[in-house]
Amino acid sequence: METHEAILIKQGAEARVYKMPFGEGRCAIVKERFKKAYRHPVLDEKLTARRVIQEARCLQRLRRAGVDTPTVYMVDTPNSLIYMEYVDGSSVRDYINSRAPMNDDDERLLAQSIGKSLAVMHDLDIVHGDLTTSNMIVREGSQSLVLIDFGLSMVSSMVEDKAVDLYVLERAMISTHPDTEGMFQCILDTYGKSSKGGKAVRKKLEEVRRRGRKRTAFG
Ligand SMILES: Nc1ncnc2c1ncn2[C@@H]1O[C@H](COP(=O)(O)OP(=O)(O)O)[C@@H](O)[C@H]1O
Ligand SMILES: [Mg+2]
Structure with missing residues (x-):
């Protein structure tokens, strides 16, 4: 360019x-x-x-x-x-890291908006493909959660693809931020309540996790 x-x-x-x-x-x-x-x-x-x-x-x-x-x-x-x-704000990654420890209310609100956005996205059969906290921005001012980077996205109605999408986020959160299990759980709870297929995707996520553990144990 x-x-x-x-x-x-x-x-x-x-x-x-x-x-x-x-x-x-x-x-x-x-x-x-x-x-x-x-x-x-x-x-x-x-x-x-x-x-x-x-x-x-x-x-x-x-x-x-x-x-x-x-x-x-x-x-x-x-x-x-x-x-x-150009979205003025900070990535969720920086947001979590700069507020150590984040206050419980802020953490819950952030997790809920992530869960809701992902639910709507998956209900549209959009699978992000690279869900990390760097690909989410909290808008300056309104504090609205912005999803970015759909460069690896695909259209899929498969429960498996959606579960893997969430698994990628879970792994990314665990590796970049210590002590965010509670926050990820809150994302999942909101996702489960907000998405039409939420229950099935959560169930599939458990299977994807088991496969992931096996791979780490034997592979
Ligand atoms: N619309 C946007 N507003 C503000 N920052 C952005 C925007 N799009 C991308 N960025 C910044 O650029 C980085 C890289 O863009 P991204 O679309 O994630 O590409 P990549 O595939 O290289 O990760 C993002 O992590 C973010 O910091
Ligand atoms: Mg990116």
């Missing part, structure tokens, strides 16, 4: 993320998926375009369903770019 005022804020394995001025006193995030040298160029272009469209579509569907996600400003498919609202 060539924009003079854009600042690179993250260089990941799949994408570069820039922040740039956008309109009066506002900022936009530009997410650029880059080409994979090892893939056939024509195939690569098709796959990349599909991912870009999928990511933008997820953000928009969720927003329409009442889940806070960045507003999509523009999608430039030929250049694999998504322009979206």
